[in-house]
Amino acid sequence: MTVSGMGGLPCPTSVRRKHAHHRRVVSVWPWIAWGRTVGRESLAKDLFAGLTGAVVVLPQGVAFAAIAGLPPEYGLYTAMVPVIVAAIFGSSHHLVSGPTTPISLLVFSTLSSMAPAGSPEYISLALTLAFLAGFFQIALALARLGLLVNFVSHSVVVGFTAGAAVLIASGQIKNLFGLHFAHNEWFFHNLAHLVEALPQTNNQALVVGLVTLLTVIGLRRLVPHWPNMLLGMLAGSLLVWGADLQVDMVGALPRNLPPLSHPDLSFATIRQLAPGGLAIALLGLIEAVSIARSIGLHSGQKINGNWEFFGQGLANVVGSFFSAYPSSGSFTRSGINFRSGAKTPMAAIFAALGLTVIVLTMAPLARYLPIASMAGAILLVAYQLIDFGTIRIIFRSGATEVSVLLVTFLSTLSLQLEFAIFVGVLLSLVIFLHRTASPVVLSRVPDPQSEWRAFVTDPDLFECPQLKIIRIDGPLYFGSVTHIEEMINLETEGTEKQPNLLIVCSGINYVDLPGIDMLLRIAITYKNRGGNLFFFGVKDQVCEMFQRFGYVNVIGQNHIFESKMEAVQNIVTRFLDRRVCQKCSRRVFLECSEMGNVQVNDESNRGEK
The missing domain is CATH 3.30.750.24 (STAS domain)
Structure with missing residues (x-):
């Protein structure tokens, strides 16, 4: 018995079975493949990249939790256990999961009409949403539907992300100006309330927010590899302390590990959250796979969509029992992880462990963080979400892609976000079917x-x-x-x-x-x-x-x-x-x-x- 292309060398059946079994094991447990490459040199590089990522995610976790309508510590919890699970079970060597801006906004859009933001009921629903999103993602992985994300037009993703950026900015401008009014889930209502409340602007809060914003922009241009968001918030805090300004503060964070939690899996709750959970699952997968493939082009790694689906899904399911709201791949932290020299997913694990140490030792210092300072940093994050270069290319590509971009963008502003996601997906399918139906x-x-x-x-x-x-x-x-x-x-x-x-x-x-x-x-x-x-x-x-x-x-x-x-x-x-x-x-x-x-x-x- 021989194998063609192997020079006629014998290949006993037992050897073939052994190799086939190994391939099956690796395909189910991806850490077996990268675990063999871990050594002293790679661990040193992963440790450096991980500690860098821990410093970066600290202010992001607090900011993203605010976008999601959750207490700030929940953003940090989401950057712990889900990150470790996604790193172990995902296929990408450089993808770093955790809280992200679009997912956080989608969580708020889904839950804001069901319970007051930040309330115990709201937190319970957010954890249940993480469980449902993970369940849908695992189901897609087990059905080997990793290619589904390829059917979502890039114009849909760009349009949705741009719309999400506008929504995030509209929600944070009131904090930048030190205004107080009830946040509505509809963009145009919030815009009207903002215009009405402008005469009550807190000038001290505005100065703190602008100082933070300008500091982050300046550091990003002068020393791009420094943790500019953290330093910008520090500058805002020092200004408040030094000038004795009267502005709202975030407040101290609890100094503890993520507490155990349990999602509400009652039939009524699942039925209520299922559409939002599915939308978050789809958006999270699109985010994670797109980022993993983008970095893979530079690292030379091939990404398996089904592995990534499974890893993201398991991270959300497990995270829901450790006080984490829905997570996905982060482009910012993944890019920093790759540029910092990470070699294996151990870097993401080190980042989660490093953040845990920081929370256990420095969490009370958050009482000195001004809300206006955090708003200034979030506004810059929102601006960076808009891919102006790709938008220009889309506007030159033809009427079809432009219409997809605009419809998705306007749907994001005028509809509930979970429905905006479905509009974009449906539009992608219509375009795909139209093209295949017109050979x-x-x-x-x-x-x-x-x-x-x-x-x-x-x-x-x-x-x-x-x-x-x-x-x-x-x-x-x-x-x-x-x-x-x-x-x-x-x-x-x-x-x-x-x-x-x-x-x-x-x-x-x-x-x-x-x-x-x-x-x-x-x-x-x-x-x-x-x-x-x-x-x-x-x-x-x-x-x-x-x-x-x-x-x-x-x-x-x-x-x-x-x-x-x-x-x-x-x-x-x-x-x-x-x-x-x-x-x-x-x-x-x-x-x-x-x-x-x-x-x-x-x-x-x-x-x-």
Whole structure:
């Protein structure tokens, strides 16, 4: 027993089974693959990257919890246990999970109408939301649906993220100005309240927020690798302390590990939170997989979507029992992790452990953090969420992508966020179905300037008087057959004297029963003309469908050819009317010269019809 490509070396069945078992184990437990690469050198680099990440996530966790409507410590809890679980079970070596801006905003949008923000009931619902989101993500992973995120248009993600950034900014401007009014879940209501309340601006709070904002911007430009957000908040705190300003403060954080918790899994609660949980699951997966693949382009690592689905889902499920609200991959922390030299997921684990140590030792210092200072930092985070470069590219790409971007953006501002996500996903599916349902159908003619008379699309070239050639690029399925049949009828209109049709099938990857029925109707049409329908370049999977539905028996095996050369040789010599060929002066095929003594003039075949 040998294996081809291995030089004939024996490969005993037991060895193959051992290797197959190893591949299955690695595919289920990804840490086995990267765990072998952990060594003293990689641990040192991972430790440095992890400690850097711990410093970065400290202010982010507090800020993102505020966006989610939760007490600040819950943002830090979400950056602990879920990060470790996602690092162990995810596929990316550099992705760092935890609280993120879009997910935090979606949590607030889902729960704000159900309970007062920050209340015990609200916190319980947030933890249940994490459990549900994780459950949906694990279900998608077990169903091996990791490719689903590929069907969500990039324009949808960009539009939603831009809309989320505007919502975040609108929610934090009141804190920047030191204003107090009830936050509404509708963007335009909040905007109206903000305009009405502007005369009551707390100038001291505004100064603190602007100092924080300008400090972060300045440090980012001068020393981009420093923890600029943390230093910006520190600058705001020092200003309040030094000038004895009267502004609202965050308050002290509890100095403890994430307390054990239990989500509310009652039927009524699950039914109430299911739509929001599904929306968070989808958005979280899109975030995580997109970030992992983006970093993978630079690191050279291939990302497995199903692993990432499972890792993110398990992180949310486990995190819900450790006081964590829904988490996902963070672009900021993942990018810093990669740039800091991280080699394995141990860096993310070190970041979570480092944050735990910081919380246990320094949490009470949060009482000196001004809310206006935190708002200034969050405003910069919101601004950075808007991908202006990609938006410019989308506006140059065409009306379809622009409309997708604008519809998603406006839906994010005017609808509940979970429904805005579904609008974007539905829009992506509609675009996908429209594109697959409208394959390109082109007339093809032999090019006399090509040595082997390659088929091209050129209306100035002669066609064979007895053979029409068309090419179909796309699947032949129930959604596309009407369009394809209409296009074929359009391309063959006025060609009744061409009794035969040759379809180039190299662009057809799939065919179903309605597609077969359409081809059968075309075959009957050409048979009634006294001609035939032919195919070449049929792919194996399409040919299998032809055989399964009995189509080969209807049109005949001798009407299906592997190559262009085989098709033309057989059609010209066996199926075309020789009397017509002998009188024809076009000679579009090389084989035409064998059909008579008419002079062949390639140049006369171009520029006329």
